Amino acid sequence: xxxxxxxxxxxxxxxxxxxxxxxxxxxxxxxxxxxxxxxxxxxxxxxxxxxxxxxxxxxxxxxxxxxxxxxxxxxxxxxxxxxxxxxxxxxxxxxxxxxxxxxxxxxxxxxxxxxxxxxxxxxxxxxxxxxxxxxxxxxxxxxxxxxxxxxxxxxxxxxxxxxxxxxxxxxxxxxxxxxxxxxxxxxxxxxxxxxxxxxxxxxxxxxxxxxxxxxxxxxxxxxxxxxxxxxxxxxxxxxxxxxxxxxxxxxxxxxxxxxxxxxxxxxxxxxxxxxxxxxxxxxxxxxx
Amino acid sequence: xxxxxxxxxxxxxxxxxxxxxxxxxxxxxxxxxxxxxxxxxxxxxxxxxxxxxxxxxxxxxxxxxxxxxxxxxxxxxxxxxxxxxxxxxxxxxxxxxxxxxxxxxxxxxxxxxxxxxxxxxxxxxxxxxxxxxxxxxxxxxxxxxxxxxxxxxxxxxxxxxxxxxxxxxxxxxxxxxxxxxxxxxxxxxxxxxxxxxxxxxxxxxxxxxxxxxxxxxxxxxxxxxxxxxxxxxxxxxxxxxxxxxxxxxxxxxxxxxxxxxxxxxxxxxxxxxxxxxxxxxxxxxxxxxxxxxxxxxxxxxxxxxxxxxxxxxxxxxxxxxxxxxxxxxxxxxxxxxxxxxxxxxxxxxxxxxxxxxxxxxxxxxxxxxxxxxxxxxxxxxxxxxxxxxxxxxx
Numbered sequence: 054x055x056x057x058x059x060x061x062x063x064x065x066x067x068x069x070x071x072x073x074x075x076x077x078x079x080x081x082x083x084x085x086x087x088x089x090x091x092x093x094x095x096x097x098x099x100x101x102x103x104x105x106x107x108x109x110x111x112x113x114x115x116x117x118x119x120x121x122x123x124x125x126x127x128x129x130x131x132x133x134x135x136x137x138x139x140x141x142x143x144x145x146x147x148x149x150x151x152x153x154x155x156x157x158x159x160x161x162x163x164x165x166x167x168x169x170x171x172x173x174x175x176x177x178x179x180x181x182x183x184x185x186x187x188x189x190x191x192x193x194x195x196x197x198x199x200x201x202x203x204x205x206x207x208x209x210x211x212x213x214x215x216x217x218x219x220x221x222x223x224x225x226x227x228x229x230x231x232x233x234x235x236x237x238x239x240x241x242x243x244x245x246x247x248x249x250x251x252x253x254x255x256x257x258x259x260x261x262x263x264x265x266x267x268x269x270x271x272x273x274x275x276x277x278x279x280x281x282x283x284x285x286x287x288x289x290x291x292x293x294x295x296x297x298x299x300x301x302x303x304x305x306x307x308x309x310x311x312x313x314x315x316x317x318x319x320x321x322x323x324x325x326x327x328x329x330x331x332x333x334x335x336x337x338x339x340x341x
Numbered sequence: 342x343x344x345x346x347x348x349x350x351x352x353x354x355x356x357x358x359x360x361x362x363x364x365x366x367x368x369x370x371x372x373x374x375x376x377x378x379x380x381x382x383x384x385x386x387x388x389x390x391x392x393x394x395x396x397x398x399x400x401x402x403x404x405x406x407x408x409x410x411x412x413x414x415x416x417x418x419x420x421x422x423x424x425x426x427x428x429x430x431x432x433x434x435x436x437x438x439x440x441x442x443x444x445x446x447x448x449x450x451x452x453x454x455x456x457x458x459x460x461x462x463x464x465x466x467x468x469x470x471x472x473x474x475x476x477x478x479x480x481x482x483x484x485x486x487x488x489x490x491x492x493x494x495x496x497x498x499x500x501x502x503x504x505x506x507x508x509x510x511x512x513x514x515x516x517x518x519x520x521x522x523x524x525x526x527x528x529x530x531x532x533x534x535x536x537x538x539x540x541x542x543x544x545x546x547x548x549x550x551x552x553x554x555x556x557x558x559x560x561x562x563x564x565x566x567x568x569x570x571x572x573x574x575x576x577x578x579x580x581x582x583x584x585x586x587x588x589x590x591x592x593x594x595x596x597x598x599x600x601x602x603x604x605x606x607x608x609x610x611x612x613x614x615x616x617x618x619x620x621x622x623x624x625x626x627x628x629x630x631x632x633x634x635x636x637x638x639x640x641x642x643x644x645x646x647x648x649x650x651x652x653x654x655x656x657x658x659x660x661x662x663x664x665x666x667x668x669x670x671x672x673x674x675x676x677x678x679x680x681x682x683x684x685x686x687x688x689x690x691x692x693x694x695x696x697x698x699x700x701x702x703x704x705x706x707x708x709x710x711x712x713x714x715x716x717x718x719x720x721x722x723x724x725x726x727x728x729x730x731x732x733x734x735x
Contacts, residue, residue: 058553065549172598173570180604183581192581265546265574266602274546306550314551315513315540 057188062306068195070282070302071202072264076257076275077282077294078209079250085226085289086246089143089150093134094254094279096161098272101127101255102262103165103174110177119176120201120259127255128248134161135247158273166269173266198260205256206295209249213291222246226289278305281321284328287338296336300324368411369404369661371396371651372437372461374427374452375644379419381444387634388442388466388644389414394631395648395684402685405652406659413437419444421451428455438655438663441647443467444640449483456480462666464647466640469515473711479667482650484643484703486616486717492520494719495589495614496527498735499562504587508560509538510551510575512567520566536560543571552578562587569599580607587612592722600724608724616703617720617734618642624649624682624702639703646701649684650674653699656691673699674706 076098083091105123108114114122134157142153183190213219224232225242233239257279258272282301286293305320312319328335373392375385389412396410404410413435417424424443431437432455439462443449446469453472456463457480465472466485473483486494499507507528511517517540525535536558541551552575555563563579565572565588572594579588592615600608616639619625628637628645637645651666653673658665673687678696681687690697699706707715722729 058557061553062550065547065553069547173573173602175602175604180577180580180607182583185583190582261546265577266570268570271546309550309554313540314554315542317542317545 059307059310061189062309063303064189064191066303066306067299068191068199068302069305070299071199072257072260073275073278073282073298073302074202074257074295075205075253075260076272076279077286077298078206078291079253079257080279081283081286081289081291081294082246082250082253084283085291086222086229087143087150087243089147089154090280090283090288091139091154091250092151092276092280093131093139093154093158093161094251095272095276096158096165097127097131097251097254098258098261098275098279099162099165099267099269100130100258100272101252102258102267102271103169104255105259106174106176106262106267110174113177116178116197116263117201120256123259124205124252124256127258128252130161131247131251131254132244135243140243158276162269162273169269171268173268175266176263178263192264194264198263201256202260205253209253209291212249218245277318277321278302281324285324285335287335290335290337293335293337300336366404366408369406369408369655370411370413370435370437371648372431372435372440373412373414373442374417374424374431374440375414375442376419376444376448377416379417381417381419384444384466384640385417385419385442387638387641388444391628391632391637391641391644392441392648394628395645395652398631399652399684399688402688405656405688406661410648410652417443417445417448417452419448421445421448424448424452425455428452432456432459432461438462438661439464439651439666441651442644446472450475453477453481456663459663460667461663462651462670464651466643470519471515473709473713477712479710479712480663482670482708482712484646484701484706484714485639486719487713488516488519489523490714490717491591491614491616491719492523493527494717494735495564496524496531496533498612498614498719498721499524499528499564499589500531500533502587504533504562506534506536506558506560507562507564508536508555508558509564509566510548510555511538511540511565512543512571513540514566514568517566524564541567541571541575543567546574548575548578549582551575552582552584556582556584560586562589565590565594567594569594569596573599573603576603576607576611589614591615592720595724597729600727600729605727608727611724612732613722613724613729615639615720615722617718618702619704619718620734622682622700622702624700627683628702637702642702646699646703646706649687649701650699650706652684653681653687653691653697656688657697671708673697674708 080094101123104126105119108122109119138157143150181193183192221237282297283294286297305317308320375388377385400409415427441464443452443465446467449465449467457477463481465483468485470488521538588611592613595613618639654670655661658669676698678698680700681697687697704717720734721732723732
């Protein structure tokens with residue numbers, strides 16, 4: 054395998070990682086503010102993918118408005134499902150809330166199955182041959198996915214860094230008691246975080262499906278990589294989630310230099326194992 | 342409709358069809374366990390209908406050993422647990438000598454021990470190689486080609502159509518490794534290079550790197566040994582990578598449904614293979630006429646063959662028990678007797694004291710010691726502008 058082949062693997066990895074970025078941010082943001090790993094991110098990816106599918110394939114909306122619908126629908130489902138299923142259980146502790154999130158994801162996934170069935174569905178997008186340059190190839194759709202993902206991440210950084218709401222969110226993440234003493238409505242912040250985080254998950258689910266096909270298991274298949282990205286970057290750290298997603302994407306591809314392709318999933322597990330063993334706070338996380 | 346009312350209905354149908362002379366004799370009860378619901382619900386009801394057709398025809402001609410056939414029907418729900426419960430009911434309550442019909446490999450694997458433990462004969466369409474290797478003591482036959490027959494037939498097709506370098510892309514499954522082995526065993530001696538093979542992880546959403554690896558071997562045919570969801574993704578990635586060579590896969594991995602959904606550019610020219618009914622045989626023509634289906638598929642043909650073989654074997658043995666079926670079935674299927682193509686013709690020949698060989702609608706129906714068929718025809722289709730065109734049956 055020559056240099057060009059390795060470069061191609063890295064490129065494939067960056068593209069795959071970029072798509073994981075949005076759901077990884079969602080996962081880590083919920084952890085930062087609500088303090089539990091919410092595995093329902095998986096089904097919200099699926100919900101977003103299907104919401105985008107309905108407006109794109111059935112109503113023939115173009116890509117960008119469809120992606121916005123994926124974000125909004127997944128975000129709203131996130132707020133409602135959290136209020137109904139998870140918030141009442143959060144006082145019972147982290148383990149209870151985590152298990153409830155797994156149950157919630159199975160329930161939502163099966164609701165999608167009930168409505169749409171198990172068959173594979175494709176977005177209404179033209180399929181294009183890849184572009185080639187200097188021995189490398191990249192799909193036009195991959196570049197569009199990368200752009201959408203990057204735009205969503207930058208917008209989120211903008212909100213967190215420069216708006217009152219963003220400051221409030223960071224304050225709650227930092228110290229919820231102090232934040233509420235300063236008059237911040239932590240419950241409202243919880244809703245906003247859920248909406249934004251599950252919206253990011255929904256957007257990621259749709260981006261994942263754009264390049265392939267979607268079915269009710271779309272989110273579930275990706276959740277290990279999303280979780281690994283969040284852990285690697287440091288649970289609770291949003292820049293960490295971006296780095297973690299890119300690192301997992303590239304590592305999964307590069308693993309093919311040493312491992313047969315059907316072992317690709319081992320990379321995610323290995324990353325979780327190594328990080329938790331040697332640096333539990335992750336790359337950019339802060340030890341609490 | 343409840344099981345009870347369906348059975349009494351069947352009983353009434355059998356009784357009304359039976360000749361007056363049979364009215365007083367006890368019916369010959371045969372077990373049917375097809376998937377009427379679940380993943381197999383497309384095939385199960387049609388298989389049941391094919392068997393009901395043969396039973397009615399046999400009963401109209403005087404039954405088996407002077408007794409009318411009565412089918413006792415249960416639904417296996419394409420679910421091993423439900424299937425085992427239903428099998429116990431058929432064996433312990435209805436005391437049937439045979440259960441005809443399990444479809445999914447997981448269901449057959451669960452039901453087979455219930456059958457051999459109770460000395461009940463089992464006929465199935467499940468394809469996994471492991472099934473006939475179960476310690477079934479002869480109480481099982483399957484009319485579906487196993488892995489080896491399928492892969493060998495695919496390889497011969499590939500040789501005939503002039504491919505020179507084949508790359509095998511597989512999902513991780515029990516049939517993956519044997520398929521590569523059986524393909525290579527035919528391709529290599531015929532001068533077709535197996536340029537490489539790789540197993541991919543079925544849960545990935547993109548196979549770009551795998552496709553790159555396959556295309557580095559410069560194949561002119563890619564053999565896709567997966568299931569529908571992953572094969573759809575691989576086909577897209579092959580297209581994106583600019584690959585224009587041949588692609589070959591199982592019909593269940595590129596279904597009519599996925600062909601309709603995928604862009605035509607992606608599926609153009611893909612060849613699919615599936616076990617075929619023996620469309621030129623008189624048995625097949627008789628099955629088509631009986632079922633009223635213009636072109637019965639492999640499953641309807643196999644179900645036709647089960648009940649025909651079972652009826653003939655019981656008549657030949659003079660006894661309706663699982664052990665008699667086990668000991669006598671090959672005297673009907675593997676014999677050099679006069680060829681018959683329907684149960685009714687065979688029963689008439691047996692009455693005249695002739696030895697018979699049943700030739701089925703699904704194929705020659707010659708069974709090995711472990712219950713596999715020795716030969717089967719395959720149907721090869723090619724995708725053209727989003728529809729399948731028949732290439733050949735061979």
